[in-house]
Amino acid sequence: MCSDVGEQKNMYLDQILADRRSYRMFRPEVPEEDDIRRILHAGLLAPYAAAAVGDSKDYFRRFFVMKKGSQSLNAAIPLVMEQVNVMAQGLNAEMEKNPPLRKKAVMFVQRLEMIRKAGRVPGVGNAPYYIVVAERKGFPPVEHQSLAHCLENMWLKATALELGFQLVSITSQMSGNVEFCKILGIPVGEWELMGCAVGYPADELSPSIRPPVEDVTRWLE
Ligand SMILES: Cc1cc2nc3c(=O)[nH]c(=O)nc-3n(C[C@H](O)[C@H](O)[C@H](O)COP(=O)(O)O)c2cc1C
Numbered sequence: 001m002c003s004d005v006g007e008q009k010n011m012y013l014d015q016i017l018a019d020r021r022s023y024r025m026f027r028p029e030v031p032e033e034d035d036i037r038r039i040l041h042a043g044l045l046a047p048y049a050a051a052a053v054g055d056s057k058d059y060f061r062r063f064f065v066m067k068k069g070s071q072s073l074n075a076a077i078p079l080v081m082e083q084v085n086v087m088a089q090g091l092n093a094e095m096e097k098n099p100p101l102r103k104k105a106v107m108f109v110q111r112l113e114m115i116r117k118a119g120r121v122p123g124v125g126n127a128p129y130y131i132v133v134a135e136r137k138g139f140p141p142v143e144h145q146s147l148a149h150c151l152e153n154m155w156l157k158a159t160a161l162e163l164g165f166q167l168v169s170i171t172s173q174m175s176g177n178v179e180f181c182k183i184l185g186i187p188v189g190e191w192e193l194m195g196c197a198v199g200y201p202a203d204e205l206s207p208s209i210r211p212p213v214e215d216v217t218r219w220l221e
Helices: 004-019 033-044 071-097 099-104 106-118 143-160 169-176 178-184
Strands: 061-067 129-136 164-168 191-199
Touching (some): 004 143, 061 071, 071 169, 143 191
Antiparallel strands (some): 061 129, 164 191
């Protein structure tokens, strides 16, 4: 049983969880820097793998905020696009050797092709902000899981601020890119990356639709 305050907290949380959607079209207005800071603070509150990075003296989570039209973002855009081409070529070569992969990867291949045709990576340059989050590599290597927690917190906070948010997962492929890491000012190879786009949504999306819990759950004896 929850107290009235507890009920209210749950009502707001449930609302934010249901309202969290992937927004892929943004209005040109730039959100307040303070709102972006609040989103980053939510990311800092996310769990991290203490045993993996715990004794690092240098803080293990970093944020890089690139604004539309900035020098940094203008330099990053072609590098990310180039990475899409490298990935598509690598995947095609892999599928030649491994036919079952072709079937498995069909949707992903289509998505890469769509990006190549459009000549731009969604979320990198079309939103007011492209934010890269870095997590220092530790042992065991659980940086991607840590980043996912961080990005989810940021996503929920952006939702509560009524901002649109889009994951830009190609960013994870940029962690070994010397030029990209130079833009961020981090040494290549020491950090894993993930990214997102943030701005005011251009359209309104309905709350998430998911199957009923009972349809996807087994209560085991
Ligand atoms: C690991 C992961 C990577 C994703 N990468 C991208 C991405 O690069 N671009 C994008 O637009 N959405 C990306 N998404 C968002 C999903 O496509 C989205 O969450 C899903 O379609 C459900 O829609 P919803 O977020 O509106 O509920 C990613 C989601 C996950 C969990």
